[in-house]
Amino acid sequence: MKTNAIFSVKLRPVVLALLLAVTLSSCYSVRIVSRDGEPEKKAVSSDAGFYRDKVAHRQDTTITLNPIQSDFSLVDPVCPYGFYSVEYRVSLGQALLNMITFGKVKKVKIIYVCNKDC
Amino acid sequence: MATTTEEKKVSYDTIHRNGPWPVEVLYRTRLASRNASADTRSDALRRYNDAGEEIQRLLQACLDDPKKPRFRAYGSSWSLSKVVHSDRMHFNAPMNVKIPLETDDLHSNTRYQHENLFFFQCGNTVKEISRQLKKTGKSLKMSGASNGQTIAGAVSTGVHGSALKAGSIQDCVVGIQLIIGPKPEDRVYLEKASDPALSDGFAQQLHCRVIRNDGLFQAALVSMGGFGFIAGLVIEAEDQFLLKRYTKHIKPKDALKLAQTLDFKNSAFTIDGEKHPDGSGKTPYHYKLYINPYNQKEDYLTEIIYRHPYRTNYPKPQPLVEKFIYTDMPGWIAKLVTVDFKRIPKLMKLMQGTLFPKVDQVTEGTLGEIFWDTTIKGNSAGFAWAFGVDQSNATKAIQLFIELANQKGPVPGAIGVRFIPATQATLGFTKFPMTCIVEMDGLQWQPMRVPWGKRKSGLGWRKRQMPSMKAFEKEIVKGLQKAGIPFTWHWGKNCAWEHPGLVKHMFGERMEEWMRYRSALLRPETAHLFSNDFMDITGLSAYTPPDSEMPFS
Numbered sequence: 145m146k147t148n149a150i151f152s153v154k155l156r157p158v159v160l161a162l163l164l165a166v167t168l169s170s171c172y173s174v175r176i177v178s179r180d181g182e183p184e185k186k187a188v189s190s191d192a193g194f195y196r197d198k199v200a201h202r203q204d205t206t207i208t209l210n211p212i213q214s215d216f217s218l219v220d221p222v223c224p225y226g227f228y229s230v231e232y233r234v235s236l237g238q239a240l241l242n243m244i245t246f247g248k249v250k251k252v253k254i255i256y257v258c259n260k261d262c
Numbered sequence: 263m264a265t266t267t268e269e270k271k272v273s274y275d276t277i278h279r280n281g282p283w284p285v286e287v288l289y290r291t292r293l294a295s296r297n298a299s300a301d302t303r304s305d306a307l308r309r310y311n312d313a314g315e316e317i318q319r320l321l322q323a324c325l326d327d328p329k330k331p332r333f334r335a336y337g338s339s340w341s342l343s344k345v346v347h348s349d350r351m352h353f354n355a356p357m358n359v360k361i362p363l364e365t366d367d368l369h370s371n372t373r374y375q376h377e378n379l380f381f382f383q384c385g386n387t388v389k390e391i392s393r394q395l396k397k398t399g400k401s402l403k404m405s406g407a408s409n410g411q412t413i414a415g416a417v418s419t420g421v422h423g424s425a426l427k428a429g430s431i432q433d434c435v436v437g438i439q440l441i442i443g444p445k446p447e448d449r450v451y452l453e454k455a456s457d458p459a460l461s462d463g464f465a466q467q468l469h470c471r472v473i474r475n476d477g478l479f480q481a482a483l484v485s486m487g488g489f490g491f492i493a494g495l496v497i498e499a500e501d502q503f504l505l506k507r508y509t510k511h512i513k514p515k516d517a518l519k520l521a522q523t524l525d526f527k528n529s530a531f532t533i534d535g536e537k538h539p540d541g542s543g544k545t546p547y548h549y550k551l552y553i554n555p556y557n558q559k560e561d562y563l564t565e566i567i568y569r570h571p572y573r574t575n576y577p578k579p580q581p582l583v584e585k586f587i588y589t590d591m592p593g594w595i596a597k598l599v600t601v602d603f604k605r606i607p608k609l610m611k612l613m614q615g616t617l618f619p620k621v622d623q624v625t626e627g628t629l630g631e632i633f634w635d636t637t638i639k640g641n642s643a644g645f646a647w648a649f650g651v652d653q654s655n656a657t658k659a660i661q662l663f664i665e666l667a668n669q670k671g672p673v674p675g676a677i678g679v680r681f682i683p684a685t686q687a688t689l690g691f692t693k694f695p696m697t698c699i700v701e702m703d704g705l706q707w708q709p710m711r712v713p714w715g716k717r718k719s720g721l722g723w724r725k726r727q728m729p730s731m732k733a734f735e736k737e738i739v740k741g742l743q744k745a746g747i748p749f750t751w752h753w754g755k756n757c758a759w760e761h762p763g764l765v766k767h768m769f770g771e772r773m774e775e776w777m778r779y780r781s782a783l784l785r786p787e788t789a790h791l792f793s794n795d796f797m798d799i800t801g802l803s804a805y806t807p808p809d810s811e812m813p814f815s
Contacts, residue, residue, distance in 0.1 A: 179580050182390050187290050187353035189277045189339050192641030193586065197277045197339065197410075261293075262358065262390050 171235035223258035279643035322444035337412025341754035357385035384414035392630030424680035437496030483687035556607030579627035592640030648701035675704020
């Protein structure tokens with residue numbers, strides 16, 4: 145019993161850290177896809193699933209707003225013919241960060257695919 | 263100007279993970295920029311011809327290299343076989359010029375209507391083409407089950423659907439522009455002499471010499487890239503139409519009878535709303551069967567599609583939400599399968615909802631909307647087999663395949679059955695008057711290796727080793743040969759291609775005819791340039807001295 149108690153005390157921070165790591169990094173994502181669009185294709189297939197054959201661009205950044213700013217737009221420099229798909233990912237940790245900072249610090253993780261020049 | 267980037271010593275892979283295979287140089291050509299001040303047609307011609315010059319420059323570089331590398335173009339990487347793999351590979355998906363044709367571009371003796379002819383550069387995908395045609399109220403006559411193939415890849419490997427009257431995708435091609443080498447005279451435009459489409463004047467605008475020859479045209483249709491770089495294709499389209507798609511259970515007895523006869527008028531299987539006034543069934547546009555080979559007690563599933571006149575007020579058939587399984591799930595299943603392959607039938611039953619379409623669905627849309635996007639699911643490698651037999655042998659072939667899957671397997675895949683009328687292409691695998699295509703799509707597997715030596719049969723939990731994919735492919739080929747069923751195999755799919763004399767067995771004299779036309783069109787050095795390992799293995803790469811009877815040589 146004593147050994148178990150010591151063990152559990154010693155393990156507690158590890159378990160807590162693991163739980164935090166899992167819950168804060170667990171995320172949900174939303175992807176919108178153009179029905180009639182034609183994605184820009186990769187020359188050599190790589191990755192798994194949806195992006196295997198598509199040229200995927202990734203935006204992974206943190207936007208900090210000042211007290212008088214309410215929202216922002218990310219200006220895309222690489223898709224002259226529009227988007228084929230846009231996926232927005234957010235983790236619990238990122239949502240918490242946004243909440244704690246009253247919406248002033250936003251971690252942005254976006255994966256998008258350009259339309260082919262048709 | 264078109265620009266090409268080169269990447270050396272890379273690995274090529276298909277979207278289904280059938281590689282990777284080493285590539286000495288990978289080329290990617292980008293078209294010249296548009297000129298906004300020029301008119302659409304002259305700008306399209308300029309960009310198209312400029313890309314042609316760039317391709318010729320790359321071909322010259324290959325010929326100048328003392329190692330004599332071989333060259334092959336590819337687009338969407340949808341072929342599962344090594345049909346596109348070569349020393350130097352050219353990614354041509356960005357080459358997607360669309361040249362508007364004018365009335366004057368038509369040949370004086372043509373039977374085609376100007377409004378139905380369209381010129382597409384090689385890298386246009388089926389989806390792009392459908393979208394372009396829709397702008398003028400037109401449609402392709404048929405497509406495969408999806409829309410991501412580039413037109414040159416789809417035509418040159420014989421992509422098909424299950425359209426009972428329309429044929430395969432190469433059968434809507436009426437003109438082919440090839441680049442067969444680096445010289446000015448190596449830009450050729452091919453048509454049938456008996457069925458011309460475009461004028462010599464138009465071909466001159468593409469800087470091409472014209473060859474009108476029925477045999478050559480038919481040989482060059484399904485060429486697998488062996489006749490040169492397919493730069494552009496002239497497609498005959500038709501007025502837009504709607505397809506109404508039903509998915510239904512069907513009794514195996516009725517399904518096999520229909521497979522054998524395609525007599526929908528006298529079949530017990532009918533669809534409400536798709537009957538003649540006397541109550542007999544109408545012949546559909548498309549008929550496909552889905553079969554779980556490991557459950558002979560359950561009904562088959564059919565996808566049956568009827569053609570209707572186009573109207574604008576129909577609900578779009580594409581789903582608003584598409585759900586995907588976990589990326590890793592197919593990988594886990596593939597691993598599970600290798601550990602205990604006897605569980606495949608149970609797994610198939612569990613996965614039935616994912617493998618087969620939902621039953622009792624009715625959707626309506628244009629060809630491009632019904633045969634819409636395919637998304638790659640998961641991270642595991644896929645395989646696909648598809649062999650063609652004459653429709654009169656359909657039942658025999660389906661039953662043989664089911665028996666093989668049960669006796670030599672089980673293997674992780676579901677069976678599909680489709681039907682296509684005869685193609686005009688010399689090496690089109692839909693060569694029978696009505697070809698019944700028996701196919702299986704599934705997850706690649708590796709039989710588990712036993713590290714401690716040969717497994718004894720008495721261990722109980724696994725008495726028999728799972729056959730390798732290659733071994734199973736050989737079993738199918740041998741099984742069909744033993745049963746005396748003439749067959750062909752889809753060029754873009756997995757097969758025991760190295761099986762001795764396979765192509766000769768499948769195509770007979772057509773194989774030599776195809777090689778003769780190829781040799782007559784190309785020079786020895788360009789015949790080598792446009793060969794690859796796949797052609798060596800299948801025996802198609804051999805160059806024979808030009809036949810003096812062939813007028814274009």
